[in-house]
Amino acid sequence: MTNLNRTIGQLAEDELLARIIPQLPAGRTVIDNGDDAAVLPADDGSVVACTDVMVEDRHFRTAWSTGGDIGWRVAMQNLSDISAMGAAGTQLLIGLVMPPSTTLAWVEDFARGLRQACEAGAFAWGSPVGVAGGDLSGGEKIMVSVTALGSLCGRKPLTRAGARPGDTVAVAGTLGFSAAGLALATAGKIPARLADDWQDLSESGASADQWAQYAWHIYRRPQPPLTAGVSAADVGASAAMDISDGLVRDLGRLARASGVSIELTPPCDLPGLVSIAESLAPSEGKALANSWWHSGGEDHALLATFHSGTELPDGFTAIGRVLQDCEGGALTGIDPEAARGWDHFGQG
């Protein structure tokens, strides 16, 4: 018998969703609730739809992130979910709750961040991304809720459920840098902001200070690989998902949804993450960097699986494979110390 007096603080997010979703009506869907986004039938095709909430002091601090950073981040995390379905974003709807003391400058900056993220989406997909509506309310803290809509342009949607034995597991985008940026800020070591024309350091050598600035930038303004979902769909990827709660946690979700087991090949070296970690904890740099790579969420990298022999699209790196003949849902090759991941309600 389930004890309904248990509080949600005693449950993992996945357990909580398993209590909520079965109670809800599904309506007409092409891809149902449970993936990065739903795909809904429309008279002349389909619409991809997802929603995400960001809460002050839970997802961001106003001392660390400007209004523009928050607008960018909330838009990007939704566009990343759209991309994970193999789709292009088309429109956003914005719910905004603010205390009356919020300055007008903050609100205008927030709108600017949203606009910049829409422009980046439009650049990536070659078609406009707009803001079609929203709602305002007052509250004790800032809370932002964004709903994103997208279009598959005739492509078959990618889901978390299609990975098959023998597939290559690959990732596009950065891993662990958002967590590293957060760790720097938490330690009171906020780096200088990168200039607007900042360089992507992810593949080049850089000084420890530059890596710290880069991580701080990724925390405030994540750079999801927005074209990667469409490229993955175009080469027939078998499954995809955006990584918001940490690689290992989200990989486990993909493995369970697909009913497969996955072997992860941990990276040999992580020079950028290690240099940041050593600046925070000189004797534990490698372990800390490793845990950010395995568990840090919010870079919004794209995880995808490809039939073996498929040439990986630009930007993807192989990080593992789907095992043959293994019990569904298991992950191997993972250091449990490095692999916790984020859970809002505590028991993850």
Ligand SMILES: Nc1ncnc2c1ncn2[C@@H]1O[C@H](COP(=O)(O)OP(=O)(O)OP(=O)(O)O)[C@@H](O)[C@H]1O
């Ligand atoms: N309150 C809720 N009611 C109904 N469905 C929900 C609710 N919260 C989450 N879901 C659904 O549960 C599934 C898992 O949610 P989760 O937030 O982990 O995934 P996600 O949307 O990919 O996360 P992220 O936005 O951080 O990438 C999603 O399909 C989501 O639509």
Ligand SMILES: Cc1ncc(C[n+]2csc(CCOP(=O)(O)O)c2C)c(N)n1
């Ligand atoms: C101030 C501050 N403290 C902690 C964190 C870390 N954090 C918050 S939510 C989340 C996972 C994704 O959540 P969701 O699934 O709701 O998108 C992570 C890694 C942060 N970003 N800012």
Ligand SMILES: [Mg+2]
């Ligand atoms: Mg997601």
